[in-house]
Amino acid sequence: MRAMLQTLSIRDFVIVDKLDLEFSNGFTVLTGETGAGKSILVDALSLALGARGEGGITRAGCERAEIIAGFAIGALPELRHWLEESELQADDDGLILRRIIYADGRSRAFINGVAATIQQLREAGDFLVDIYSQHAHHSLLKQSYQRQILDSYAGQTGLATEVANRYRIWHDLHQRRTQMEQNAQAYADELADLRDQVRELAQLAPSPEEWDALQQEHHRLSHAASLLEGGEQCRDLLSEAEFSALRQLSTIQHKLQGLLEYDAGLQEAMDTLDSAMIQLEETDRFLNRYLQRAELDPERLNEVESRIQAIYAVARKHRVRPEELPALLLGWQLRMAELESFADDGKLAGQENSARQLYDQSAQELSAARKQAATALGREISARMQELALAGGSFSVLLEPQAASANGLEQVEFLVAGHAGVTPRPLAKVASGGELSRISLAIRVVTAQQGDIPTMIFDEVDVGIGGGVAEIVGQLLKELGVTRQVLVITHLPQVAAQGSGHLRVSKSIVAGQTLSKIEILDQAARIEEIARMLGGVEITETTRQHATEMLGV
Numbered sequence: 001m002r003a004m005l006q007t008l009s010i011r012d013f014v015i016v017d018k019l020d021l022e023f024s025n026g027f028t029v030l031t032g033e034t035g036a037g038k039s040i041l042v043d044a045l046s047l048a049l050g051a052r053g054e055g056g057i058t059r060a061g062c063e064r065a066e067i068i069a070g071f072a073i074g075a076l077p078e079l080r081h082w083l084e085e086s087e088l089q090a091d092d093d094g095l096i097l098r099r100i101i102y103a104d105g106r107s108r109a110f111i112n113g114v115a116a117t118i119q120q121l122r123e124a125g126d127f128l129v130d131i132y133s134q135h136a137h138h139s140l141l142k143q144s145y146q147r148q149i150l151d152s153y154a155g156q157t158g159l160a161t162e163v164a165n166r167y168r169i170w171h172d173l174h175q176r177r178t179q180m181e182q183n184a185q186a187y188a189d190e191l192a193d194l195r196d197q198v199r200e201l202a203q204l205a206p207s208p209e210e211w212d213a214l215q216q217e218h219h220r221l222s223h224a225a226s227l228l229e230g231g232e233q234c235r236d237l238l239s240e241a242e243f244s245a246l247r248q249l250s251t252i253q254h255k256l257q258g259l260l261e262y263d264a265g266l267q268e269a270m271d272t273l274d275s276a277m278i279q280l281e282e283t284d285r286f287l288n289r290y291l292q293r294a295e296l297d298p299e300r301l302n303e304v305e306s307r308i309q310a311i312y313a314v315a316r317k318h319r320v321r322p323e324e325l326p327a328l329l330l331g332w333q334l335r336m337a338e339l340e341s342f343a344d345d346g347k348l349a350g351q352e353n354s355a356r357q358l359y360d361q362s363a364q365e366l367s368a369a370r371k372q373a374a375t376a377l378g379r380e381i382s383a384r385m386q387e388l389a390l391a392g393g394s395f396s397v398l399l400e401p402q403a404a405s406a407n408g409l410e411q412v413e414f415l416v417a418g419h420a421g422v423t424p425r426p427l428a429k430v431a432s433g434g435e436l437s438r439i440s441l442a443i444r445v446v447t448a449q450q451g452d453i454p455t456m457i458f459d460e461v462d463v464g465i466g467g468g469v470a471e472i473v474g475q476l477l478k479e480l481g482v483t484r485q486v487l488v489i490t491h492l493p494q495v496a497a498q499g500s501g502h503l504r505v506s507k508s509i510v511a512g513q514t515l516s517k518i519e520i521l522d523q524a525a526r527i528e529e530i531a532r533m534l535g536g537v538e539i540t541e542t543t544r545q546h547a548t549e550m551l552g553v
Contacts, residue, residue: 003454004485005129006094007070010044012062015507015516022520027481029496030489030518031529032505037516038489040505042131042459045069049129050109050122053101060513064102071095071128076454079127088114095128097121129455132440140414140440141428147412149447150397154373156366163362164406170355177348191339197318198332204314206325214308221301231291239284246284249277363409367399370410374399377446384442385416387472389465392420395439414443438465438473444484445476455485466492474498493533497550502526526551 002025010019015037032038047053048069058065073079074093083089090096090112098110099121109116111124130140140146151160180187220227239246256270315322341348374397381395394417399410415424418435430436444456458477465473474495480486481500490496502521507514521529527547528539535543 002072002485003075003128004072005045005069005455005487006072007068008041008045008048009066009068010040011066012059013044013065013067014040014057014059015514016040016044017059017515019518021503021518023485023487024501025481025485026500027478027486027488027498028501028503029499030487030503030505031491031496031533033532034491037507038505039459040516041503041518042457042489045129045457046131047099047101048097048121049125049131050118050120052118053099053105053107057101058103062103064100066101067099069097071097071455073128076127076452078452079124082123082127083112086111086116086120088112088116088120095124097124128453129457130453131457132436132459140443143411143413144407146397146414146427147407149443150370150373150377150412151366153377153447154369156369156373159362159366159369160408163359163366163408166355166359166362167404167406170352170359173348173352173355177352180348187339191336194332194336194339198329198336201314201325201329201332204310204325206311206314206322206329208323208326211311211323211325214304214311218301218304218308221304228291231287235284235287235291238280238287246277246280249273249280253277359404363404366408367410370397370399370408370412373397374412380446381439381442384445384476385439387469387476388438388442389469390418390435390438390442393418393422393439394424395442396424441473441476441480445480453484455487456480457487457489459489467494470494471498491533493530493547493550496533497530497547502529504529523551523553527553 004025005023007023008019008021010016012018021041030038030041043057044067047057048067072093073095079095080089080093083095088111096110096112098113100108100110107118109118109121111120132140140149148157148160151157236244238244253270253273256266256273260266260270311322311325315325318325318328320328378394378396382393385393385395396415398413398415400413401409402411414427416427416430416439417424418430418439427436427439430439441458470492471494474492475498477486477488477495478498478500488495488499496502502525503518504521504525505516505518507516509515519525527544530547530550531539531543534546
């Protein structure tokens with residue numbers, strides 16, 4: 001399934017009491033009379049995508065506003081991976097973003113039913129929707145995203161990734177070599193000390209399991225006399241003495257055997273006694289074997305005590321517990337290997353030089369591709385701008401040389417001039433919302449195949465235009481809707497008529513309150529709405545006929 005915004009539910013938001021919308025692919029228009037609240041849908045969706053909430057957005061008299069946006073994300077593997085890493089994934093290919101904003105300004109966020117931060121909403125939203133309006137942020141204003149667009153347009157996304165990877169490899173080697181040169185004497189001294197310490201500890205050769213085993217053996221050897229004496233006493237009580245346990249149980253066993261002739265109900269007691277006799281006889285045999293092997297061994301006790309004292313002495317010297325000595329030795333050995341690699345400055349410098357040569361090769365290849373693509377991209381977008389009431393306007397890509405970085409050998413920045421004679425400025429500094437929207441539209445149409453954000457929303461895209469230009473804008477949006485889900489807020493019938501779907505916003509007074517609603521229009525209702533946009537309050541048959549012709553029905 002194509003990635004897209006599927007549903008939007010709004011509760012008690014500004015002048016909306018209850019609204020449930022389903023969206024389709026392609027190009028959808030949103031129209032309505034001035035003041036009806038066309039921007040409410042965009043504002044609500046922005047909040048679901050992590051925009052900052054302000055006071056006064058809950059409907060009058062309500063404790064909270066709630067917005068829930070549902071998306072299909074099966075075609076967005078990077079977003080799905082992000083959700084899995086954040087433990088926010090759903091069982092299917094859907095994503096639910098939910099935002100609750102209370103009247104006192106408090107806010108809560110949920111992703112797929114799991115409590116989330118506003119920042120997480122924002123991060124998820126960056127994969128899903130671009131909103132183009134004067135006051136909404138969008139990715140095209142970020143230089144990092146402009147660079148991605150250029151690299152994608154040039155067909156060099158893989159090369160850009162290679163450049164970043166090779167830079168990190170070179171930078172790591174450079175840092176290691178620099179660190180080695182700055183600390184060469186300190187490293188040499190540390191290495192000499194470590195060698196002495198490792199030699200001493202290696203001679204002791206502590207093992208991870210040895211300390212516990214020594215403790216247990218020492219405890220046993222130091223109590224050997226008590227073990228032998230106690231074992232003999234246990235055997236005596238169990239089997240050797242005149243009134244030992246086994247002899248007395250044997251007498252009871254014989255007595256019960258006779259009583260069984262009178263009452264078979266005693267068989268259970270007899271069986272239990274038989275089992276006890278077997279267990280006691282096995283205990284007696286075990287004690288006998290143990291005593292045959294056990295002996296006083298003062299020599300071995302001395303060896304164990306000497307070993308324990310040696311381990312204690314080294315542990316005290318290095319201020320660690322005895323059982324920590326094996327880990328200490330391993331840590332020293334690893335640090336020695338690291339220092340020895342630092343000492344091999346010739347090899348490290350050679351690795352650094354080779355890594356830098358590989359980086360330079362890839363970065364220069366990327367720079368050449370960017371330069372060629374920048375010219376073509378500027379030419380195509382400038383041509384589109386002429387169609388969008390930006391006559392004389394131009395678009396260019398500035399490639400500003402910079403020191404080697406993970407992004408290559410230049411900074412990428414989009415520059416635009418809205419009219420002839422105007423000095424090109426960074427896209428992020430374009431003041432007019434409508435102008436920015438149309439320039440963004442031109443960029444999006446040209447680079448539609450390169451981007452991967454599935455849903456685009458345009459507000460004020462048709463500000464300051466009309467007539468034939470408006471029709472061209474509508475055609476461009478329709479063209480963009482072939483590969484993306486496009487939602488456009490418009491007041492121009494020429495744009496609205498191009499949509500494959502049509503939503504209308506209206507407001508009314510219910511129980512003394514002004515409420516806004518959004519409805520999906522069928523063909524007949526679309527004709528009436530386009531006619532209203534053409535002719536104002538009074539709709540005539542002429543305007544209806546014109547609307548019908550514009551819709552092609």
